[in-house]
């Protein structure tokens with residue numbers, strides 16, 4: 001049974017797409033137009049009661065929340081494709097640590113920036129320069145910690161590419177692309193080299209090429 005991924009054109013679903021490609025799992029995508037409110041259709045709400053994407057259907061198994069889905073496939077296919085979870089329980093601990101950092105410290109200011117700079121204007125709202133400045137500063141502080149970390153190891157959890165790095169791809173692409181805030185990455189030598197490395201993986205290039213979405 002081929003895995004179905006809903007909402008490939010948006011940021012969070014791309015976390016799932018790139019994970020499935022790294023793991024060599026076959027999938028198909030089901031486009032959904034959030035700007036037309038297709039995520040509020042009763043049929044979709046049966047799959048994802050919060051009305052957001054991604055959600056996957058794998059046979060009769062349904063799962064939402066992009067990081068939960070990525071963890072699920074990284075574990076389910078641990079011995080297939082790229083190992084994204086580390087070889088030891090200690091490595092796994094570090095992968096989990098940086099996944100949490102991505103979700104709770106890195107993602108929120110980028111998400112707020114995306115709403116101010118890209119999504120809001122598409123819905124007719126005017127960007128608030130004060131909010132933009134505040135979130136750029138918040139993100140800058142997080143990236144200073146990344147800069148220090150990445151001076152000690154090539155990737156976030158150690159010297160291996162993991163789910164923690166992968167999880168940063170969608171929103172960072174957005175940041176350096178449509179949001180035009182590439183300086184936040186380029187001003188930091190180690191973060192810049194890390195970004196060049198992870199964003200040049202064939203899996204990610206394929207996602208951006210096939211589902212450019214808002215980037």
Ligand SMILES: N[C@@H](CCC(=O)N[C@@H](CS)C(=O)NCC(=O)O)C(=O)O
Pocket residue numbers: 010011012013034039050051052053054064065066067
């Ligand atoms: N924590 C969720 C966030 C999902 C999310 O916010 N998705 C956006 C698209 S990138 C969405 O569906 N927005 C429309 C909405 O929530 O109404 C995840 O990682 O899956």
